[in-house]
Amino acid sequence: MATDIDTATDRQRGRASLVDGRLLSLCLGSSFVVVASLLVQVSFGTYSMSIPEAWGAVADAAVWTNPQVLFRFLLGEGLGNIVASTLGFSTAEVDLATATNIVWNIRLPRVFVAILAGMALAVSGAIFQAVTRNELASPFILGVSSGAGLTVLLTLVVFSGATFVVPLTAGAVVLDPTALLPFTAALGGAIAFALVYAIAWKGGTSPVRLVLAGVVVSTVFQSLQRALFTFASDIGVVQQALAWTTGSLTGVGWGQVRVALPGTLLAVVLALLLARQLNVLLLGEKTARSLGMPVERMRLGLSVVAIVAAAASIAVAGIVSFVGLIVPHVVRNVVGSDYRKLIVGCLFVGPALLCAADVGARLFFEVVFDQPQQLHVGIVTGLVGGPYFLYLMRKQDTMGEL
């Protein structure tokens, strides 16, 4: 019989099933959106330069041919030089043209932060949706965002002005509170999620109880956030705090890229490696358990990954709503529920959504009304995400089930 041939192709198919045309076009399309947003973002700003000038600055050979410049951007002045010298590159100063300086120091980092935050939020949402077996789950719903937001606000309001000196062998590194934000955010997110888990626990957890507990906890934490405004000493801090709670990319620089990068990278790598575990969780708790998975422990571990991701993004961009909820939906509609593909898709669609939204947030008033105001990006994602979610709800009868 032809079974031998069949089984041979079977095997190839099993291995090659990750190459998916729809996923590929989704990723290409999203990358296109990101690149387009990047080119738009670098072309506008208070310092006027022509579009060819701006785009030329992005491709400036002075940056790309000097690794130490890239290292210094990515890792900071001190660490960048250390890494560059240990890798055998020169640490010589490079004189950059004014346009290049502006594009690379002011306009580009904002796009990079949007990319990182988009990835982190999308992956976080995707994980939470599998862990709670609920399509409506997101770091926002489960209280993680509010918890992280609260501790971020606490850091900003209570500890603003304080600095921390960390002694290292190669000299002391002075940290201001913003460098600690990912940690305080992760701590807050973890505390909130632990509370949610504890409230929902009743000899095991259920998706519905988790979401309900999440709503309870985030309501309380949001109230506490508002209460903190009362204690803010001056209006500047209040404005800054408001930007955090809405989610904003205004004024972010390389410092924020450095803050968001490690957590995002770690969470993304773990999410990709653990995609199969997420897939098994989708088969139902009982099946996962009968296959030998320690379900509660796995859920907890995966939640930690999702919290790290959410915290990395909240630490730099504040609470950007809807990205963590919408992006996994969009990707799932295109590539299906396989998390090996879903996570990859999220890594592209998340940045695309956030970058495009940030273009809108930054340039809407400037281009349409010729006014210098900028919106917070969280407002744009909310305005776009809300109706889109409504549309999904109308279209899909099975919404809410995974």
Added chain:
Amino acid sequence: MSRQDQDSTQGPTTGGGEPAADGGESVDPDGADTRWATPAHDESAGSAIVGEDLAIGYPSTDDPIVECARLDVPQGEITALVGPNGSGKSTLLKCLARELAPERGGVVLNGRALQERSSKELARELGHLSQEHDSPSTLTVEDLCYHGRYPYRGLFDSLSEADDRAVERAMSLAGVDHLADAELGQLSGGQRQLAWIAMVLAQDTEVLLLDEPTTFLDLHHQLRVLETLRKLNADEGVTVCVVLHDIAQAARFADYLVALRDGEPYDWGPPREVVTEELLADVFRVDAAVRYTPEPEVIPRYALAEESDEEGTADPVTDTTPEESATDTTEKSGAGVTDADGRRSDDDAE
């Protein structure tokens, strides 16, 4: 014990049976034999699973739902747990699968207490298909089967040759290899159940527990599921313990029956000894005729009045439902097992 067993048990039936109508299909498990091997209980066989002094309940209930002094699942045979709704058969199965810890007593699997194993170790020895599982609609049959290899893989391990082989074997045993690329959402309920069975088979365990695998399936797929289990048992000597809703089907299909009433075993043994008119009256509360022609036939006639001094765990209406479907099954299955219509409906769905 596998090969010889297969020959000896299948020998008598293949001769009499007409050649399979679907011989042209590449699926050999169906092609070989459309009839079940004759059920036979071997007294001398040891027990794969022994439950002793069990009291099983849920955290939400005060009193145990099942109490059982001793329960044996004979090695290398097919055991069916039967009983009316609420008799505790699913609860008992959950306890045997370690999904539910007993309040008292213990379960011994292959000579070792159940809880001495890690969860993956257990999943390599014992496969369990529960009644509640979710089928992500875009998951392909093959990918589902690969999940059955979970207990053999470390957290970050990639697939091995052994995994590929086990999945191929499982899909061909369950007769779903032609559906490997189909997504679960496109399949009929019966095909989906076969895909799930293939997943459990990919676990490659010596013992298999299944909770009502035939409920809600059409007749064709009910028999496909049971044939797959029979075949697996005959070919590989896998011990099967299955909760069945349908006493007539259980009587024909199982080597060994355990009948439960109100959370206690009422009777156990080979079907011929267990399935009697008295059992149907006592356990299932129906008046029925039981005949052997030589296949066991159960013909329910009417529901008996509820005994007034009973605890009243189940109402008479739900009690009779299984028997009504049982009539259906026996009569039709007597006529012809895998009729052409059933096959065709199967193909249409592709």
